[in-house]
Amino acid sequence: MNRRLALLQPYPFERLRALLAQPASAVGAGGEGSRPAPPSRFVNLSIGEPRHATPAPITAALTGALAGLSAYPATAGSPALREAIAAWIGWRHQVPVDPGSELLPVNGSREALFAFAQTIIDPVPGALVVAPNPFYQIYEGAALLAGAQVHLVDQSPQNDLRCNWGAVPAEVWARTQLVFVCSPGNPTGAVMSLAEWQQLFELSDRHGFVIASDECYSEIYLDESAPPLSGLAASTKLGRRGHERLMMFSSLSKRSNVPGMRSGFVAGDASLISAFLKYRTYHGSAMNPAVQAASIAAWQDEQHVVENRRLYQAKFDAVVPLVQAVVPVRRPEAGFYLWLPVPDGDDCRFTWRLFHELNTMVLPGSFLGRRSDSSANPGAGFIRVALVEDLEACVEGVRRICSLLSVAF
Ligand SMILES: Cc1ncc(COP(=O)(O)O)c(C=O)c1O
Incomplete structure (x- = not known):
């Protein structure tokens, strides 16, 4: 065992x-x-x-695509799904993303967050994953099963319920391979600012860790004029080429009320996408073709x-x-x-x-x-x-x- x-x-x-x-x-x-x-x-x-x-166009697309069950789906997803996701990212986050190399469909962000840690972590003695505290428990389990320890960054009222990345000791960063970010935060509802992203990117450049940005609540915001800033948008605004060492995790579960459908995507650094695709091919996590069709319908509708x-x-x-x-x-x-x-x-x-x-x-x-x-x-x-x-x-x-x-x- x-x-x-x-x-x-x-x-x-x-x-x-x-x-x-x-x-x-x-x-x-x-x-x-x-x-x-x-x-x-x-x-x-x-x-x-x-x-x-669940919106009717999504259930209609799902049932209308049942014929697709007769073939094995590709782990990378269909070109139509990848293009629909890239178009949505371009529209929502104002970030151009190459559908062929910079994104992958995933079966909900939970499995993707877990699998990503298994892809990234090299379980050498002392390997660390940094995560917010309180947090979504998958971060901890993913890190432990990958052979790393977890260093938690407190989000307390003293810190305005935010992670103070600057307070993490350099000795911790030196051993850190992966940082989980949750923005908008579960449970705090806090959204990371451009200045906070800049600080985290600078730390990543200095210490070489990968950032997993969990954004599954990004479409549930309370001020229509202030949609949350994503990691990809922050990296684009800061002029970072190729979203180096950054992966964004997004999901339809909350956005489109389909937690049972298990559909989301990851997008970011093409070299991380390529490694993740390799891992997922062996893990066997291709998306059901009917779910792919329903996901296209979901990403293409904003109403x-x-x-x-x-x-x-x-x-x-x-x-x-x-x-x-x-x-x-x-x-x-x-x-x-x-x-x-x-x-x-x-x-x-x-x-x-x-x-x-x-x-x-x-x-x-x-x-x-x-x-x-x-x-x-x-x-x-x-x-x-x-x-x-x-x-x-x-x-x-x-x-x-x-x-x-x-x-x-
Ligand atoms: C912070 C956070 N991340 C990820 C998930 C996973 O969502 P899903 O797998 O449905 O995309 C949840 C689910 O509640 C969550 O709260």
């Missing part, structure tokens, strides 16, 4: 199930005495799974994306003032999460009480972060609230959260 499997941590939702199954006394939520009956409607704001309807964003914006418009009346928080720049501090910093107890007393589920922030040798878990004391249910349920869930928050704030 691969000994590195033992290094993997339980997934946050497994930990959530275990937390909610504990008795009140185990989480410090009082005794087992009688509690008032919770509201009957269950509101689930824990999982970051889009729930809006459903605007409509999707409008639904999220309406939810933030409705709930942010409710929350701000109780807790000092900012509206996030992008993504569909609220990242809220809880009274007395006990995010697990808060989550337990919210579930058992108010029939509402969120994720404790501590499950998304790690303690480091020098600092506390920056996710502790926060809850992540995913605004994925319909508007009415989100408002109801947030009202319940506020009622519990207001007890102590």
